[in-house]
Amino acid sequence: MEFDLTRTVALLVALVLLGTLALIGMGFMATATVLMMVTPAMLVFGAICLALGIKHGEYRAAN
16 A cells, blocks of 8 residues: 555544544543543654654665
8 A cells, every 4th residue: 555645644533533432432531531632642642653653764765
């Protein structure tokens, strides 16, 4: 599969959505807590990991 910006963002959002729905469905935390604290943290962490992964891939491709 060849990744472009659209597919990459769609996969990141899909993973975060799946995790959010799972947490809400389990009833482990209050829904407001999941939506206001956990979901934004998952998005930020995912974006940071994505950026680090892209930079590492660029480094590996160049060397």
